[in-house]
Amino acid sequence: MSKARLVITAVLIEGRSQSQVARDYGVSQSWISRLITRYTNEGDAAFEPRSRRPKTSPTRLPQATIDLIIELRTQLSSKGLDAGPHTIAWHLQHHHRLHVSPASISRHLRAAGLVEPTPAKRPKTSYIRFQAEQPNQCWQADFTHWRLADGTDTEILSWLDDCTRYALSVTAHRRVTATTVYNEFTKTVAHHGIPYSTLTDNGMVFTTRLAGGKGGRNKFEAELRRLGVHQINSTPNHPTTCGKVERFQQTLKKWLTGYPRATTVTELQTQLQGFVDEYNHRRPHRSLPHHATPATAYISRPKATPATRIDTHNRVRTDRIDQAGAVTLRVNGRLHHIGIGRQHYRTRVLILAQDHHITVINAATGEVLRDFTLDPTRDYQPKGPKQKKPRT
Incomplete structure (x- = not known):
């Protein structure tokens, strides 16, 4: 039985006073008075819950x-x-x-039912994001697969500016090879200038560093070396390092899905040009200040070049602190052990390396665990000078 029905029964049937019922049931006397008035006018309908929506909403949108x-x-x-x-x-x-x-x-x-509820996601504050400070400071590249109307597989190669998210080049190919990457990179450089660095995954079209030393550098790597461009490759099995271009490809595929499937590579390239124009010049980007378009951000800022060393982090790699409280880092072909502390065992870390300047960061909290200059002559890099034990 609801409290409203108990109150009505106590006042009208048992004959108790409203003040006494208010004390017994822990409600206000004014509410009892309104309830009795509603019951007198409406009967049992007074017990049904009523909307609490205000009669007027002055601030409601038109x-x-x-x-x-x-x-x-x-x-x-x-x-x-x-x-x-x-x-x-x-x-x-x-x-x-x-x-x-x-x-x-x-x-x-x-x-309006246009948004589907999603489970709680990992908070954005838990991610450690890295972003270039100037256009052309870092170009990210990757390729993804797309099928034509007849089921033919094609590949789309994308070059994206890390700082402004400007789509530098998006091209369709039957198959992306090392020569394709070299040719498209050369065309992009001719149009936008030479970047300070490039960031890609470890695909053979981008690098041969995981090929076991067979074959030497590919054509793209040789061109980077000739131009003085710093080449950065992500850690194997860590696609989030190239997360910006991965997210760009997701947006691209979502856009392509809204149009009829292209029947040829040429037709697909026409669709890609329409997407790039929309993405660069008319679509606001949430990661940019004031949600500017990528073209606005790219054009309005000074460009970095191989001669302007801006980003002090030549390499970014992830690791987990071992049982001895250390992580490893290879510098100039030599493996070094970096002491962090056993209390950090199994902690995931980011290692930022610029030549011999090393910074180790807790990947979850962003806490700097070590910041030091590596001694290339030593295998183990201790946390500090060894303390001498006092004589007994």
């Missing part, structure tokens, strides 16, 4: 704005573009002169 939010969501999603609350807020501000918070947009999208 219905025209809500309809525009839903329309933008539908338009962006149909084109395979990002249609999140922040992107919709950007379009409302820049194209319709309306200022609506992303929280309000998200609330109305949920009310």
Whole structure:
């Protein structure tokens, strides 16, 4: 039995006073008075729960704005573009002169059933992100697979600027080879200048460093060496190192899905050019200040070159501290053991190496565990000077 029914029974049937019932049941006397009035006028309907929605909502968005939010969501999603609350807020501000918070947009999208609830994700603060400070400081590259209308497999090679997310080159090929990578890199350099560094995975089209010393450098690596470009390769089985270009390819495929499948590589290349134009010049990017477009960020900043050494981290690798409290790092062909401390056993770390300057960071918290200059003449790199035991 509900408390409302108990209160009505105590007052009208048992004949107890409203003040006494309010004390016995821990409710206000004014609520009892309103409840009795409703029961007198409505009968048993007074026991049904009522909406607590206010009679008026002065701050509620106009219905025209809500309809525009839903329309933008539908338009962006149909084109395979990002249609999140922040992107919709950007379009409302820049194209319709309306200022609506992303929280309000998200609330109305949920009310319209356009957002599916997802389980709790890992918080963004738990990730340690690295981003170049200038355009052309680091170019990321990767290729992905795509099928034509008749089922023919093709591959799409992408070059992306790490700092501004500017799509430098996106090309379709029957098959990406080392020669393909060299040719497209040469064309991109002719159009955008020589980068300071490149970041790729360990595919044979990018590097032969995992080929067991057979065959020497490939054509792409030789060109990087000739131009003085620093080549950086991710740790094997760690695709998140090249996460920016991986995420770019996800956006690309989502966009392509919204259009009819191309029948030829040439037709696919035409679709890719349309995507690059939309991505670089009209699509706001959430990772950039004020959600600027990649083209705006790329053009407005000074470019890095091989002669301007900006990024002090030549290499980034991950490791886990062993039982002895140390990690290993190979420098100039020699393996060195770096002491961290046994209390950090099994802790995952990022090792940032610029020549002999080494920084070891806790990958989960961002805490700097060691920052020192490596002694190339020693195998073991202790945490500090060895303390002499006092004589007894």
